[in-house]
Amino acid sequence: MPELPEVETVTRGLAAALTGKRLIKLELTRPDLRRAFPPNLAARLQGKRIERFARRAKYILMHIEGGGIAIAHLGMSGRMIITTPGEAPPRGKHDHAIFIFEGGVELRFNDARRFGSLDFVEDEAALEAHPSFHHLGPEPLGNAFNGPSLAASLKGKKTPIKAALLDQRVVSGLGNIYVCEALYSAGLSPNRLAGTVQGDRAERLAAAIHDVLTRAIAAGGSSLRDYVQASGELGYFQHQWKVYGREGEKCPGCDCSTVIKRIVQSGRSTFYCAKRQR
DNA sequence: ATTGGTTCCTGCTGGC
DNA sequence: TGCCAGCAGGAACCAA
Numbered sequence: 001m002p003e004l005p006e007v008e009t010v011t012r013g014l015a016a017a018l019t020g021k022r023l024i025k026l027e028l029t030r031p032d033l034r035r036a037f038p039p040n041l042a043a044r045l046q047g048k049r050i051e052r053f054a055r056r057a058k059y060i061l062m063h064i065e066g067g068g069i070a071i072a073h074l075g076m077s078g079r080m081i082i083t084t085p086g087e088a089p090p091r092g093k094h095d096h097a098i099f100i101f102e103g104g105v106e107l108r109f110n111d112a113r114r115f116g117s118l119d120f121v122e123d124e125a126a127l128e129a130h131p132s133f134h135h136l137g138p139e140p141l142g143n144a145f146n147g148p149s150l151a152a153s154l155k156g157k158k159t160p161i162k163a164a165l166l167d168q169r170v171v172s173g174l175g176n177i178y179v180c181e182a183l184y185s186a187g188l189s190p191n192r193l194a195g196t197v198q199g200d201r202a203e204r205l206a207a208a209i210h211d212v213l214t215r216a217i218a219a220g221g222s223s224l225r226d227y228v229q230a231s232g233e234l235g236y237f238q239h240q241w242k243v244y245g246r247e248g249e250k251c252p253g254c255d256c257s258t259v260i261k262r263i264v265q266s267g268r269s270t271f272y273c274a275k276r277q278r
Numbered sequence: 279a280t281t282g283g284t285t286c287c288t289g290c291t292g293g294c
Numbered sequence: 295t296g297c298c299a300g301c302a303g304g305a306a307c308c309a310a
Binding site for chain 3 (some may be wrong): 279280281282283284285286287288289290291293294
């Protein structure tokens, strides 16, 4: 389940392996993922170098020589795999887009559930205007995100804080796992009305979000050599969650025998400690 | 306007 | 052992 830290780690892996490489060919094995691929995608990429890789929220941006930005989203099950010429395994069933670079190196975008996307815009202005981007809230690791800014965007909201943090307009890049982890770290109940997270609570939550994400990115960087696994797959790494997926286990931060609870909020699992989180 | 519910998709898991 | 229902989830979309 790639969220911001995983996407950041994948992006760094792509940058380390492919920055400046010329793309010879883009093979698309189907016309779409979650949405249709733009009709000019292959034509706009072929023969061009990728000058730079960047991340915005959960999107991977590939800045193309001469302008143009390819936008990839990993969705739920998206993976980026780099193969070496001569050692490349057979194409996988779900390798939907294959970027073939000079020298024969391939980048394969594999996505079993096809919740991912691959899009293209001509320039930065078009990127900002893109439907997926113009609603995006601040980057949680950027300067525009802090206690007061978070409090301001939560003010008056009547949804549970859990749902508010999943809303990419409030803060971008969080998913179900890191929202659970950040709320645990901040000691805030997922059921608390978002509008009541003001002042010191907002300060604590903003700091917790920053901390949880920073640690996860560091874990990814330290566990993967150049962010690439031996298999060529980018960016996924072992990580220990404090509460996510730990229903019934003892809360790691409580002295007593409180156990982690699982509830369902707007159709999604939330894990939390009812004693520690208020 | 805000908010909640539904949909897309396939691999994995648990129950019988 | 094999089958199948149910679950997982990001974001677009719809409806109240």
